[in-house]
Amino acid sequence: MAKNGLSGIEKKVAFSLASVFGLRMMGLFMIMPVFALYGQHLEGFSPLWVGIAIGAYGLTQACLQIPMGMLSDKYGRKPIILGGLVIFAIGSIVAAMSDHIYGVVLGRALQGMGAIAAAVLALAADLTRDEQRTKVMAIIGMCIGFSFALSLLAGPIVAQYAGLEGLFFLTAILAVLGMVIVQVLVPNPVSQAPKGDTVATPTKLKRMLMDPQLFRLDAGIFILHLVLTAVFVALPLDLVDAGLVKEKHWMLYFPAFVGAFFLMVPLIIIGVKRNNTKTMFQISLLIMMLSLAAMGIYADNLWVLSGAVVLFFTGFNYLEASLPSLIAKFCPMGDKGSAMGVYSTSQFLGAFCGGMLGGGAYQLVGASGVFYVALALMFVWLLLTIGMEKPVLLKSYTLEAEAKDRNHAQDMATQLSQLTGVAEAIVVIEEKAAYLKVDDQFDLREARAVLGSVS
Structure with missing residues (x-):
């Protein structure tokens, strides 16, 4: 292996x-x-x-x-x-x-x-x-x-x-x-990974919802997929009105998505190199807001709409890629399954509400109205990011830990937390797992040696 x-x-x-x-x-x-x-x-x-x-x-x-x-x-x-x-x-x-x-x-x-x-x-x-x-x-x-x-x-x-x-x-x-x-x-599979890493625990869901940093991210994915779904209720009809026949829409969507992917790469590189994810996050929101404003103002201009679609996907791709990793960085150790459960639920609920809102708004105020409502929601999300903390660049590990009782688990956690590069360590008896958050100086072999010596 x-x-x-x-x-x-x-x-x-x-x-x-x-x-x-x-x-x-x-x-x-x-x-x-x-x-x-x-x-x-x-x-x-x-x-x-x-x-x-x-x-x-x-x-x-x-x-x-x-x-x-x-x-x-x-x-x-x-x-x-x-x-x-x-x-x-x-x-x-x-x-x-x-x-x-x-x-x-x-x-x-x-x-x-x-x-x-x-x-x-x-x-x-x-x-x-x-x-x-x-x-x-x-x-x-x-x-x-x-x-x-x-x-x-x-x-x-x-x-x-x-x-x-x-x-x-x-x-x-x-x-x-x-x-x-x-x-x-x-x-x-012959065994199951610890539940804390994979599947939501009902007793922890309320705690995930009350966490201010996780709430910002859950609200963000809700708004992101609400906006995506609402836009795709109105945009295809708007493109036809602007002169692009429906049989040729793929000629806009696919190149726009690919082009947006390459435009997204510098945002990722700058965010990682400068450890400034929050700023890149907010820039992506502004890019999406600019695209929605252009869609609303120039709804009958095919060239402007095409450029706006590229900008929309640039911001969308970055945010869609960044949010899950931020959830992993902000969630408490051993609670990733619960945090991702709330996150996924928010994402899909946003898609449903986006369809309802997009369809209703289009029926009442037309395509431009849909884009302006989406723009307002993105602005709300931008306001929510003001209190967003800068994520610490740590990796997470989950290791097998056969703790016999609470004292034994505490002894394991204490020894693990003293290792070089370990920022946090907990041992959960019920899950037979040790959860670690570590930096680049961490040596996985040392952690395994500790768990082996105190088993």
């Missing part, structure tokens, strides 16, 4: 689970750039119902994200993941066979009920070593970003040739492909 990098099994786990996650997210995302344009034949079609249909998955995701993670603890990761993909496929078929918008909303809600994110991440943790877990999670995160970019390309092309019905059937096929990958490629 590789000592300094991912082992063969860990690479297989990372890319297979990333593929499952990506295929499912593509199924959710592909509808966003096309539904307002290709769903106009549906009975009951209106801008409000367009927004509800696009965001419906978010409500059921938000409600079931944490419970499904807990069920995976009880019944196993794979059965919950497979069951979630089955439900997702059924929802896709319901939406594909509907000739009225209410059936599509039902299908989208069923898609969201297949809430497998927590179970997939927990399975990734179960199958990887502590020191390599962050890399695996990063690969999965990158795949989610790639799937979103690909959906902006694939959605309009599939809808053009196969219609909305064909697009939903394709999402069902993607879900079945995900099931095959889980069964054939993903190994079966």
Whole structure:
């Protein structure tokens, strides 16, 4: 087994689970750039119902994200993941066979009920070593970003040739492909990673919500996905009004997303080199606000709208990539699963509210009104970042610790905290785990030696 990098099994786990996650997210995302344009034949079609249909998955995701993670603890990761993909496929078929918008909303809600994110991440943790877990999670995160970019390309092309019905059937096929990958490629875990690292603990959720730094991040991801969903209710219709026929929308979205990725890179590099994440975070918010203002003011100018889309995705990509790592840095040791549970719930709830708000605002005040409302919400988020603390650049480790009782656990924690590079250390008896936050001077071998000597 590789000592300094991912082992063969860990690479297989990372890319297979990333593929499952990506295929499912593509199924959710592909509808966003096309539904307002290709769903106009549906009975009951209106801008409000367009927004509800696009965001419906978010409500059921938000409600079931944490419970499904807990069920995976009880019944196993794979059965919950497979069951979630089955439900997702059924929802896709319901939406594909509907000739009225209410059936599509039902299908989208069923898609969201297949809430497998927590179970997939927990399975990734179960199958990887502590020191390599962050890399695996990063690969999965990158795949989610790639799937979103690909959906902006694939959605309009599939809808053009196969219609909305064909697009939903394709999402069902993607879900079945995900099931095959889980069964054939993903190994079966022989143990579970500590719950504190992976799955939300209900008793800790209130504490996560009351933490001022985590609250800022949870509110941020809520607003970010609210704005994203609201914008994609109005933007496709606005682009058509500005002269870009719906069959060519992919020619704008995909290059804009790719270009935005390269524009985002300097923000990341500067933030890391100067240890100034907060400033880059606020600059990204300002970039998104500028793009929304341009969309609202120049709603009939295709060139300005195209540039605004590039700016929008530049800010969005940076924030989407930064928020999970900030959650990990600010959350208390041993509570990452609970912190990420609240974060994911906020994200999906934001998508649902964005669909409702975007559809309602478009129906009342048009596309420009949607962009101005989104701009106001981004300004609220910018105000929230004023009290945001500068994150400390520490790594997190979770190690096996067989503590016999409370005194034994305290002895372990004391010895670990005295090691060079250890900023914090706790040992949780119930989880048989030691949680560490460390800097670059930390030597993992010393920590393992301590845990071995006091076992």
